[in-house]
Each structure stands twice: as structure tokens, then as C-alpha cells.
Amino acid sequence: MEAVNRQSFRDKMKSYQKHPGSFLLLLLVLLAAVFTVSVLVFLVGYILIHGIPYLKPSLFAWEYTSENVSMLPAMINTLFITVLALAISIPFGVGAAIYLVEYAKKGNKLVGVIRVTAETLSGIPSIIYGLFGMLFFVTALKWGYSMLAGAMTLAIMVLPVIMRTTEEALLCVPDSFREGSFGLGAGKLRTIFRIVLPSAVPGILSGIILAIGRIVGETAALIYTAGTVAGAAGFFDSGRTLAIHMYSLSREGMHTHEAYATAVVLLVVVLIINGASSLIAKKFEAPRK
Template sequence: MVEIIKEKKHLKRRKIKSLFLKLLVWLSGILTVGILLYILIFILARGIPNINMQFLFGEYNSDSLSAFSPVVTTLEMIVISLVIAAPIGVFCAIYLAEYAKRGNKAVKVIRLAVDTLAGIPSIVYGLFGMIFFVNILGFRASVLSGICTVSIMILPVIISSSEEAIKSVPDMYREGSLGLGATRLRTVFRIVLPTAMPGILSGVILAIGRIVGETAALIFTSGTNILENPTLDLFASQRTLAIHMYMLASEGLPHSKDMAFATGAILIIIVFLVNYMATKFAGKLGRLNDVK
């Protein structure tokens, strides 16, 4: 009888702890979502009313403070940086996950380099880019210097996410392909990579978020200049949307802060659209792999 009473008390304590932990998890989730919604509503509510056709597509002047040139520069930086960094990051992840032997010293060095690059502050990247790309290589303060710097910054994100995605592919896929006579290289590119593509795209999405939101490194490398009309000249010094928002917020013009909120709203919309399209694309790839 005494043991039964003790068991009931023990079960009661476990239920109380379980309910407390469950409540804590729910509160943490609600708090996280609430903070996100507050930030989004605060910026969008103050920014969207200030967005108009002149601000989006007009020439930059003291009256309109148009963001057309920064939008073009931001999209240019996203595309070219990913073209440079994504293949390098994915191929490095393929080597680490598929070809490198356990305990290999080269693997340890690569992992140390990736972890170190991931932990370096962006301002340090900016100083490195200013010294190496701007001064030593002679790119000057330009979009190209910013692209090279940002490409190095996003490598750790792409490598880590791609490696984890490749490792998550079941071994039976590889064994089945190799058993049918396919080479190791063909197995990786025809079986493993398509299956791991949704996870790789997740890393690309995170990389895009870092490119779009970067300011410190780009101030030192791409500069803070803004042109009346956008140009695709890689050697021109142009600001991105994040720098444009920072510069507007620090200027003393009467409507510059309103335009800064408008720029922030555009940034949020661009990030949302990119994430949405990438998620949809990853979902389609996943369904295609399931059908195969």
C-alpha cells in the first residue's frame, strides 16, 4: 500500500514537471513568434506608407531618396556572390561527406577553417576586404570588392548546411547506385545531390539573408556611394539596401528616417520573397525525389 502511494506521488510529480516543461516550451515559442511579428509590424507599418513609384524606380535626389540603385546593387551582389560561393561550398561539402577519410588531417584543417570563418565578426571581414581586395588587388571601393568579401563570409554557412544535408541521405541510396554499376562520382551527382538539395537550399537561404543584411563589411569594401541611376559596373562604388537604410537613418534630412523605414520594408519583402521561392523550389525537389 505504501509503495502504491509513493508511486502515485512520483507519477504526480512527473506530470507536474511535464506540464511545466510543456508550458515553458509553448511560452518560448509564442515569445519568439511575438517578437518577430512585433518587428515586422513595426517596420512594415511605418515603411509601406512611404513606398511609392518614385521611391522604387526614380532617380536618387534629396527629394525622393530613391532606393532603385541600392535594390539593383543588392540583387547583383546576391546573384554573383552565390555564383562564386555556392559551387565552392557544395564541392567542399561533397569532399568532406563523401571522399574524405575519417581522421584525415586535411579534414581537420578544413573543419577548423570553416568553424573559424563562421565565428569571425563581419567588421574583421570588412577590414580584410579593404586591405586585400581594395588596396592590394586594386579593385578599389567597388561592388566587386564587396562581392568577393561577402562570398568568403557565406562559405561557412553553405559548407556546413550542405555537408549535413549530404550526410542525411540514406546509405542505401548510395549502395543501390553503386550496386547497379554506377561510379562514385555519378552516384554523388545523380543520386546524393538531388536528394540533399532541399537541405542545401536551406543553407543558401541563410546565406542570402546574410548578404542582404550585411553592412559593416560592405561599408569598407563596396562603399556608401549612391548613383542617380543604377549601373551593373562591378568597379563602381555603390551601396546596398542595408547600407542605404543605415545612411538614411543617420542623415538629418526631414524625411530621411521615413525613407529608412521604407527601405527596411523593401528589405523584409525581398527576403520573404526569396525565402518563399526557395522553400517552394526545395519542396518540389523533395516531391520529385519521392516520386523517383
């Protein structure tokens, strides 16, 4: 395509003189691109510049007190709830995707329903998950504000993400792999676990990374499920994650500096997550093409 309409820069300028409308459109498109990029650069830059000076060692003290407002317990809680939510969500998400791709027959009505509900789940805003978690896990199951209630709520929230990415990854595995495995006498289960799943690992991994990103940044779904108690928490204790910690700090208005510092940590985590996911995408998708 490029070879066909190769134009010199001067030809292009001449053409724009004849078509001012086109030039205007070009300007608008460029403007939108510049706007998007500068918003991101400004946001990240502003928070890093204002936040990094406040990253003091006392913010990473082992114990939280109202003096040092340490974020370390919140970081531990975030790690804990992420692992817990993923431990619940990955088996179900991957299992569901395996059923949809490997077992379900075409035209199966159940598959249609599963797809619709998964799509519905991915469209539900986090505050609704939070309400549901509060009504179901906290109140009806009487778990109280707890890490477990928060993790269960998050697990449902990220389930569609893991399901969808795993499904796509499984669909990408060529049928010849399965046929080869069957041909060598392997059963269906063996084929799935030994042949299909291993080749789908990169896709599944990228889904998990996406899920981690959502969990780490989540606030609305956790306030009324995991609660806002500062300090490292066990399964049935209430505890705040880093995002909620930051919300509490910026709400109170007394700890703006510490809120900046927390924002820096959150941003760094997000940067690492995004970097990891594009690294995986590059590493595993390049040779396939």
C-alpha cells in the same frame, strides 16, 4: 509519453496549488514565450505600419537623385551582389562539402583542420570580414571600392553556411544510392553528379536561401568594400546595397520616412526568404520521415 501523464485541467490546477514553485516556473516560461513573440510582432508591425504609407512611386525611380532618394538602384545592386557572391561561393562550398563527405577518408587530419577553419569562419563577425575585404581586395589587390570586392568578401562570409548545409544534405543521402550506382558500373564522379547531388538538392537549396538572407541584410562587411555610392554599379564600381542605403538614410536623419520605406522592403524580402525556406523544408522533408 502523453498517454502516460494525461491530466485533466483541474488535476493540474490542484497540483499547482500544492506546488506553487512549479506554477511560478510555468508562468516564467510562458512569459518568455509571450515576450519573444510580442517583440517580433511589435517590431514587424511597427515598421510595416509606419513604413507602408511612405512607399511612394518616386522611391522606385530609375535614377537616384538626392531629391527622390530612390531605392531602385540599391535594389538592383543588392540583386547583383547576391548573384555575384553566390556564383563564387556555391561552387566552392558545394565542392568542399563533396570532398568532405565523398572523398575524405576517416581520420584524415586535413578534414579536421577544414572543419575547424569553417567553424572559425562562421563565428567571425561581419565587421572583421569588412576589414579584411578592405585590406585584401580593396587595397592589396587594388580593386578599389567595388561590387566585386564586396561580393568576394560576402562569398567568404557565406561559405561556411553553404558548406555546412550541403554537407548535412549529402550525409542524408543513403549509402544504398551510391552502392546501387556503383553496382550498375557508374564511376565515382558520375555517381556524385547524377545520383548523390540531385537527391541532396533541397538541403543545398535551403543553405543557399540562408546565404541570400545574410547577404541581403549585410551592412558592416560592405561599407568599406563595396562602398556607399548611390546608383546602379558595375563590377568595378562602388555601389550601395539596400541595407547600406537604409543605413545612409537613417544616419543622415533627413530621410527618416524613406528609411522606414526601405525597412519595409527589407522586411518583406526577409519574410519571403523565410517563407521559401520553410516551404522547401516542408516539401522535401515530410515524405522522407
